[in-house]
Structures are given as structure tokens and as C-alpha cells.
Amino acid sequence: MIAARLLVRRAGFTLDVDLTVGPGEVVAVLGPNGAGKTTVLRALAGLEAVDEGRIANDDTVWDDPATGAWVPPQGRGVGLVFSEHLLFARMSALENVSFGLRARRVDRRAARARSLEWLARLGLTELADRRPDELSRGQAQRVALARTLATRPRLLLLDEPLAALDATVRGEVRRHLADYLRGEHGGCLLVTHDPVDATLLANRAVVLEDGHVTQDGTPGELATAPRTAWTAKLLGVNVYRGTSDGARVSLDGGGTLTAASAPTGAVVLTVSPASVAVHRDRPAGSPRNVWPVTVTAVQQTGHTVRLTLEGTPPISADLTPGAVAELGLAAGAHAWASVKANEVRAEAR
Amino acid sequence: MPRGLGALAVLGAAFLVLPPAALVWRAPWGSTLHRLADPATLEALRLSLVSASSATALSLVLGVPLAWFLARSAARRVRLLRALVTVPLVLPPVVGGVALLLLLGRRGLLGQYLDAWFGVQIPFTTLAVVLAEAFVAMPFLVVSVEGALRGLDRRFEDAAATLGAGAWYTARRVVLPAVAPGLAAGTALCFARALGEFGATITFAGSLPGTTRTMPLAIYLALQSDPAAAITLSLVLLVASVVVLVALRERWVPELRP
Numbered sequence: 001m002i003a004a005r006l007l008v009r010r011a012g013f014t015l016d017v018d019l020t021v022g023p024g025e026v027v028a029v030l031g032p033n034g035a036g037k038t039t040v041l042r043a044l045a046g047l048e049a050v051d052e053g054r055i056a057n058d059d060t061v062w063d064d065p066a067t068g069a070w071v072p073p074q075g076r077g078v079g080l081v082f083s084e085h086l087l088f089a090r091m092s093a094l095e096n097v098s099f100g101l102r103a104r105r106v107d108r109r110a111a112r113a114r115s116l117e118w119l120a121r122l123g124l125t126e127l128a129d130r131r132p133d134e135l136s137r138g139q140a141q142r143v144a145l146a147r148t149l150a151t152r153p154r155l156l157l158l159d160e161p162l163a164a165l166d167a168t169v170r171g172e173v174r175r176h177l178a179d180y181l182r183g184e185h186g187g188c189l190l191v192t193h194d195p196v197d198a199t200l201l202a203n204r205a206v207v208l209e210d211g212h213v214t215q216d217g218t219p220g221e222l223a224t225a226p227r228t229a230w231t232a233k234l235l236g237v238n239v240y241r242g243t244s245d246g247a248r249v250s251l252d253g254g255g256t257l258t259a260a261s262a263p264t265g266a267v268v269l270t271v272s273p274a275s276v277a278v279h280r281d282r283p284a285g286s287p288r289n290v291w292p293v294t295v296t297a298v299q300q301t302g303h304t305v306r307l308t309l310e311g312t313p314p315i316s317a318d319l320t321p322g323a324v325a326e327l328g329l330a331a332g333a334h335a336w337a338s339v340k341a342n343e344v345r346a347e348a349r
Numbered sequence: 350m351p352r353g354l355g356a357l358a359v360l361g362a363a364f365l366v367l368p369p370a371a372l373v374w375r376a377p378w379g380s381t382l383h384r385l386a387d388p389a390t391l392e393a394l395r396l397s398l399v400s401a402s403s404a405t406a407l408s409l410v411l412g413v414p415l416a417w418f419l420a421r422s423a424a425r426r427v428r429l430l431r432a433l434v435t436v437p438l439v440l441p442p443v444v445g446g447v448a449l450l451l452l453l454g455r456r457g458l459l460g461q462y463l464d465a466w467f468g469v470q471i472p473f474t475t476l477a478v479v480l481a482e483a484f485v486a487m488p489f490l491v492v493s494v495e496g497a498l499r500g501l502d503r504r505f506e507d508a509a510a511t512l513g514a515g516a517w518y519t520a521r522r523v524v525l526p527a528v529a530p531g532l533a534a535g536t537a538l539c540f541a542r543a544l545g546e547f548g549a550t551i552t553f554a555g556s557l558p559g560t561t562r563t564m565p566l567a568i569y570l571a572l573q574s575d576p577a578a579a580i581t582l583s584l585v586l587l588v589a590s591v592v593v594l595v596a597l598r599e600r601w602v603p604e605l606r607p
Contacts, residue, residue: 047507073510080511086504090526099522100512151512 007052015211021187028202029191035208037191041157045080046073079153083160085144087132093143094128100151118146138169154186171348199239207231232301238271255312258288262346275343276317279336287338295333377577384581393567401543404482408539412490420498438488446552477554478561482543490535497531541593
């Protein structure tokens with residue numbers, strides 16, 4: 001269990017965060033740019049010292065300015081994956097993956113064998129001898145992941161690991177990451193901008209705004225009861241897993257949605273709450289996705305009202321206060337939700 | 350390009366290309382091999398190679414750590430230090446030689462103690478040649494390596510540290526390979542500069558045959574007594590310089606590659 005109280009002061013900015021990551025737990029750290037997410041990761045990794053506070057892994061203190069305790073990054077057993085792969089340019093994929101093991105004085109042959117295992121696990125066996133500049137971005141990021149996972153980190157830190165990838169490979173890398181995170185691991189902190197990552201990978205999410213935690217809960221809780229406008233906007237996005245035949249997607253949780261274009265197979269769908277229309281009577285006309293819902297919660301955040309709608313599938317919708325009043329929508333009201341097919345974004349997962 | 354500049358450019362190129370061409374043109378090719386076998390020439394050549402190599406080695410051992418320190422420190426005092434250590438780059442070498450004498454000469458600030466306590470006298474020895482050459486040539490290495498280190502993305506070192514690598518392991522396997530082109534270019538420049546060193550050497554080490562008379566000194570002396578020998582020796586240094594340049598161009602300075 002990693003327990004951290006981080007206080008870092010910079011000119012015009014103070015990070016003040018309490019954080020725990022238990023074994024096997026995946027905590028998503030969300031927040032706008034400049035909120036201090038990367039500083040959190042750097043402090044936990046030991047690349048930056050906290051000005052006040054304490055970082056401890058079970059009984060081992062990693063950083064505590066009050067007592068002078070300090071464990072350097074290489075002593076913490078923390079793995080850090082950046083959004084750029086940062087592979088060592090003059091080493092092959094295999095040498096990159098072996099790097100951490102060789103640094104720990106694992107002998108050459110054992111390091112090679114274990115590295116090959118990790119490359120195989122991430123589907124990279126054929127690319128073992130390639131240099132980073134001979135790999136695609138997605139491949140390079142998988143090698144970077146293998147390089148970090150091969151050291152068996154007791155805390156895995158991911159700094160927007162999928163942000164630099166395009167949609168087609170993002171799903172693939174995310175799947176490998178999900179496979180690893182489903183297994184036994186020491187805990188993971190995932191900095192991301194993408195509500196899909198948070199929903200698919202994390203069991204807890206922490207929202208960081210201007211150096212402070214503004215909300216802490218499951219991704220679901222954050223989506224249905226956002227405490228700040230930023231959270232509402234980011235995590236309010238409806239995320240569904242499903243199986244696609246190319247256009248119609250059967251959702252894992254029941255119901256179907258039609259997307260204007262979707263890859264076939266396992267997909268993840270996102271629907272912005274702002275694109276959901278709500279009607280008292282069944283609407284006629286063009287929307288491809290229309291289904292009956294029941295309003296279960298009405299919450300106003302800033303100038304929008306977030307409706308939580310129960311149905312198959314359940315969905316959140318953002319309306320103006322005027323529209324909500326006009327439609328007479330309150331908890332318990334029956335209504336119809338509709339979403340245009342081109343408002344349903346589909347991505348392979 | 351404005352009209353008229355073209356003519357000046359041609360003149361500029363001629364100014365740089367013609368002198369070495371004249372050297373090659375007037376070289377006594379028939380007797381070159383014979384002259385090269387002359388013991389005094391061989392002695393000067395050997396001394397030049399040994400002292401330039403030693404000066405380069407010394408520059409690597411001291412200059413790379415210095416470059417590292419300069420590249421990684423942002424303090425104001427360090428900026429002053431950077432300016433000071435590059436002074437030999439612009440200092441007339443003969444002034445450098447005088448300065449070395451004042452520090453390490455028999456009555457120099459440090460030299461008097463070296464003499465009194467250890468009986469060590471540096472001036473007019475091969476060591477003095479090496480020190481004079483290193484003094485003049487090391488800044489080339491420092492500037493080149495520092496530039497390469499500055500251009501490095503520090504996150505690679507962060508990545509190495511989180512993978513469990515200590516500072517030395519990271520230096521050896523991540524940083525040095527990444528700055529290898531700058532390091533190699535700096536080493537070549539440093540060697541070339543050491544090989545051609547004249548002013549500081551003759552001032553601080555004198556011109557003792559076999560001990561301190563390197564190629565440039567031998568050339569200068571020969572020019573007065575035996576011009577043909579001077580030309581032959583010059584040719585040797587010219588070849589050495591071209592070898593360094595080609596090595597730089599082919600392997601280390603990709604922007605010069607045709």
C-alpha cells in the first residue's frame with residue numbers, strides 16, 4: 001500500500017494532495033492541464049522531492065523531509081511510462097526491455113529470457129531486434145510498457161500512456177494494459193485525459209484541480225455526481241462496452257446503439273451528454289437511437305442540468321435549466337432519450 | 350544572393366583552398382618517402398602523436414566531467430565558470446604558454462612547491478608539451494560535449510532511474526551513447542588542435558629535439574634551414590588534418606554528409 005501526502009510548492013502553484021494506492025488497485029488521476037498530475041507522478045517516482053509531507057510504501061518511507069528520509073528513484077521499484085515512449089535509441093527493443101533487469105544485475109541470459117517473455121506477452125516477439133526508429137508509435141509504446149513491466153514494479157505510474165497514439169492503436173495498447181492490470185500487481189496510478197481510459201482501466205478515480213483533489217470515487221460515481229464543472233464535462237461522457245457488427249452495437253449491459261461508423265468486434269462507445277436529447281413523448285424523425293427512460297436524478301452544475309436516466313442502456317444527458325423546467329423533468333418522470341448515430345463515437349478496444 | 354557577393358565568395362573560397370593546394374603542388378614528391386625516414390622527422394612525428402594523444406586523453410578524463418557539470422547546473426556562478434573555462438579558446442596560444450609558465454614554471458605559483466617538495470620541474474619536458482596542448486585543446490571538447498549534453502532530453506535519464514538504474518549505469522548506457530556524436534566530434538577537434546599546437550608549446554616546453562620538439566616546431570625550424578623538409582613535414586600534418594576531417598564528416602557530423 002502506497003500512502004502519500006504530497007506538498008510541493010512552485011512559483012504561483014501549490015500541490016497539496018493525499019493519496020493512497022492499494023495492491024491491485026488502479027487509480028485514475030484526472031484533471032485539467034497544469035493541475036499538478038505529472039508532479040504527483042514525479043514525486044511518487046522520486047524524480048522530485050516533496051517540500052512537505054510523506055510518501056511511504058507499507059513501512060518503508062520513501063520521502064519525508066521532516067526526518068530526512070529519502071529513497072532515490074532506482075531504489076523505489078516504481079515503474080513510470082510516459083506518453084512518449086522514451087525508448088533508448090541505440091538499443092534494440094529487446095535491449096530496451098532488458099535494461100531494467102540488467103541495471104538490477106540480473107545476469108545476461110536470465111534478463112534476455114525474461115525480456116523475451118514480456119515481448120511475447122505484448123505481441124512483440126517478431127520486433128525484438130528492431131531499433132526504436134524502426135517501430136510504429138503503437139509498437140514503440142508497447143515496448144516501453146514491456147520495459148517497465150519487466151521490472152515488476154510495486155507501483156506502476158502511467159503518465160497519459162495512450163495520449164500520443166491514434167485511435168486505431170490506442171485500443172490495442174489499452175487492451176494489453178487492461179490484461180496486465182486485471183492480473184496481480186502492486187497498484188497503479190494512471191494519469192489520463194480520457195474518460196474511456198478511466199472507465200475501462202481504473203477502479204477509482206481522483207480529480208485534481210489546481211493542485212487539490214476535488215473529487216475521489218469510482219469512475220461511475222464521478223460521472224453521475226460530478227462535483228465540479230470540469231468533472232461534469234469530462235467524466236459525464238457516457239461510456240459503453242459492446243460488440244459491433246459494423247454499425248449496430250450490442251451493449252454488454254443490455255440494449256443496442258447505432259453508430260455512424262464503427263469497427264467490427266469488441267468496441268467501446270462514447271456519447272457526450274450534451275448530444276442526448278430528451279422528450280416527453282416518443283419522437284418521430286431521424287434519430288437512429290430512441291429508447292424509453294426514467295429520470296432517476298437531476299443535478300445542476302453551473303449552467304447545465306445533468307439528468308441521470310435509467311433505461312436500456314442507462315444514459316446521462318445535459319440540458320439547460322429552461323428545457324428541464326419546460327419538459328417538467330423531475331426524478332421519477334418517464335421520458336424518451338434519443339441520440340443521433342453520428343453522435344455515437346466508436347473505438348476498437 | 351545580391352549581385353557582387355558571388356565574386357567575393359569565390360575569392361573567399363580561393364583564399365582558403367589555394368594555400369593547402371600550393372603546399373601539395375610544391376611538395377618534393379620524389380624525395381618525400383626518403384625524407385620521412387629521417388630519424389629527426391620520425392622522432393618529431395612520434396612525439397607529436399604521443400603528446401597529442403595524451404593531451405586528448407587528459408582532456409577526455411577531465412573535460413567530460415567538466416562539460417557534464419556545466420551542462421547540468423543552472424546556477425549563476427556556473428555561467429561565469431563556463432565563460433572562464435572557454436577563455437583558452439580565444440586566448441592567443443603564446444599567452445597561454447606564458448600563463449602556464451607563471452603557474453607551473455620553476456618559480457610559478459604552484460611550480461615552486463612542486464620543485465621544492467617533490468623536485469618536479471614541468472617546463473621543457475614532454476609533460477609540459479602535453480599540458481600546453483591540453484590547455485589549448487580541451488575547451489573544444491568541453492564546448493562540444495556540453496552542447497550535446499544540453500540537447501539531451503532529461504526524461505531519458507528519468508526513465509532509466511525508474512527502471513532501477515543508478516547514476517553511473519545511466520551515464521554509461523544512456524547518456525554517453527546519446528552524446529557519442531558530440532563526444533566523438535569534440536575528441537577529433539581536440540586531437541587536431543593538440544596536434545597543431547605551436548605557441549603554447551614553444552613558450553612553456555621549448556624546442557628540445559626528442560623531448561619537446563613536436564611537428565609544428567620542427568616545421569618552423571626546418572623552414573629556415575631545409576625548406577624541402579619543412580614542406581614534407583607540413584604535408585604529413587595536412588594529411589593528418591584531412592584524416593580527422595574525413596572521420597568527422599563520415600561518421601559524426603551527418604549534416605556534412607554528401
